Amino acid sequence: MACTKRQKADLIVTNATVYTVDSVFTVAQSFAVSNGKIVAVGTNNETLSAYSADNILDLTGKFVYPGFIDAHCHFLGYGLNLPKAWLAGAKSWNEVVNRLVEHQNKYPTEWVEGRGWNQNEWEIKEFPTNELLNKAFPNKPVFIVRIDGHAAIANRKALELAGITASTKISGGEIVVKNGTPTGVLIDNAMELIRMHIPTPSKEQKAQALLNAQQNCFAVGLTGVHDAGLHADEVELIDSLQQAGNLKMRINAMLNPTHDNFEKYISKGIYSTERLTVRSIKIYADGALGSRGALLLKPYTDNPKTRGIQVEPTEKLDSVCSLAYKHGYQVCTHCIGDAAVRLMLDIYSKYLPKGNDLRWRIEHSQVVDPADLPRYGEYDVIPSVQTTHATSDMFWAVNRLGDRVKNAYAYQNLLAQNGWLPNGSDFPIEDINPLYGFYAAVARKNLNGEPQEGFQMENSLTREQALRAMTIWAAKACFEEDVKGSIEVGKFADFVVLDQDLINSEISNVPKAQVLQTFISGKNVFTKNQ
Template structure:
């Protein structure tokens, strides 16, 4: 008790001294454990902030004695870290998912139907969109569904149900006929290469549409009302702030979505730091040609997202050898090699980063060879491989030598472990979800969640990355436990390494003099966090502005 009173008196003394003299700043946060995440791993006690920038960070006495602040925050010995960045997420996809039918966690086809019926009774949509289903969770045995039951319940309204990975959907017959999607894709096989349909033995479509063949369906889906979309995005931002996430690498903005995001940024609806990866559509390529590297407030755009292949869950990822559970099937590229090369040439010319979705071992090899050729001319392009899920062990040396940055989502490993071995076999697991091996080769890892495919909670990501287990601690010994990474490595993947992967290391990623005052005061120790829950962050600052607090 005497010690507590003495400490309080000491702090009061320094506050009084700083009011009488010292440099004027906007904010001083003190009595904290401030993890700078710099190379030395320094931890300090106080930080001074002015005009959104860090003026100084250092010992308690030094900062309190040197600066006179408009506001003081006693952090109560709480941990402070740089704001976390989700290195791979989908903001508008998440908003649209929340406005549609939430099918996450359905344990049967019947449960999926029940949720759709309840949703439609409430919202009365003219076009029903659902997302998040995963047949591997169902009682029916894990095979991709057919649409007979869906047709019997919804015979006269279009219904599209997008699988959890976003690489396939189940459509009812009404939608198949109205959209003429099978006829459209069949008439232009080159345009929709890397996609297709599944059929029953008698040749009847099952309703399952894979990868690029979904494009005509997406083109006809009506947008949700602007007010609903804006309200939902505000909620998503608050959710991200509650976890200490202050930035998102938005992995795949169409030109339409880019305009929506920028509008929200200008209106201050979105205060998150957003690093935009543009889809290579005509509008976005014209934008990059005109503007080059583009920065507007908290929106930074200098990259393109290219889809190299599909996902293993729907057997669309391109593998060197056939799938273990489907004879003669190897998956597919979703973008032809010639088009990938054209986009690479364009990116190199306009100074944009190229970030390629590569899941299968064949696709990873193709992209690594392409990157290696480009990096021979300039080795600081920082082009990224998004996911890097399955790599032939023979290609790890190429990965290390190529200079590519890998962007991974550790919860994919613990989610996919239910069926990954069945899809690919034990032998190919040697190069699968190999985050430690990739880190050893590349020297860094950009870490994200891939929301809404996975939860936005970065602490689920930390749990998966460091323990290789689900939140239910399954499997007991971890899934491929030799590929676990440390807590420090995981945090760096969400801070300084993420900043490096977005050319923002001079302003974000660590807490150092001159950088943006983008930081999080956490309620509990990250190391000792006992449960997975919301509101883990106590207070969040972005460029010195308090954007979130639980008080």
């Protein structure tokens, strides 16, 4: 009997339901890995008859997906935030301050820092004032950031250190004043007046933060992230940790538009290694809806005196786009409000020729005027969305927007413009778990299953679209769809094993799905403790 000699592979995965997320959404049983890349995909019989391996992973019917990719997050920022007080879910300002005191008693620091408070979840849905902070921390400076990262509150000590008074002026931000005294609330660029006085984390602290962030991300199945806003020294640190083999996460680094970044990276063109891509610039057009910093075409429904904040002058936004275009860099602009989206589409349209493949992105694309939707397709602009924002904001967004809420979180409408869109979480603003984003995209409900009928279901994504948005489309959003984002021959063997079928199981079970194992380049980087 003729016997075909089998090729040696490093790893063979068998007896699985493998969602390859290839162009036709093939479901396979098995695949083989050699030198970190996938060399065969098919049935158990097809793979095992062509390949042998000392390492055979029999998954006994479990479910395999391409490694999940978060297309917009703050990976380093998340790691740096881990030691700080986490204030999300607090039901009142009193609870926020009490949590802060408790955390500071356990982990005393020179500056009292925290993140996650959200006045929209309190009975009195207004910005707090800092009297309670002044009483709790009379001698230590306090700076705690709102959940969206676009507002903060500082105590009197911190305001004094920064020299902030009722008459202090700031472009692209706001110092909230009541009865002639700063309340401590700082919006958008005003936050930087305090930040410049907070000690900068050391290189060692940043390195540890990256490794801590990686560990938590592997545990939820993330094998790649797009870090939205980094400095050159931080990118160099990431590169060195990756080259040393300590940081295995694949990272697409979006650069802040600083002189240093232009000198070290942008002016020299695209920088790319097996795990790091540097070819994007992150800029901000406006603030956030929750802090009324999102720039709207018409005034806020619940505060007709304001339309929000344009955080950078139009000339600066334009000049960054011009430099990016000149050096072949992708532009990724934070736009929450419909006026910010229109502003950036106007600027983008000056540089982007019709039919381009430059993949300039509008991050968030949260409120988009219907007249502007077709312009995404016309100029091949990519809407980069975060589906959990819809379910976090849905109960109060209508207060800010009124009837315009129908133009918000319109993922199906945005998807229709180019036929694809990447999904991320914006963590630490939202949870790092990509399955929550999948669930929010499909069910349009929060983790409590509310609202029962789903939120604006006409813009929910199908399960296939939601899975593509966190795998192959997220890879495409940083020009890496040829090397990752699906389980196909020739691509990196980045994959995740789950105990549930995301495509066919009851949708309410999806957020409870367990990541059992995570692999990068065919190497196991996480196994759930049994």
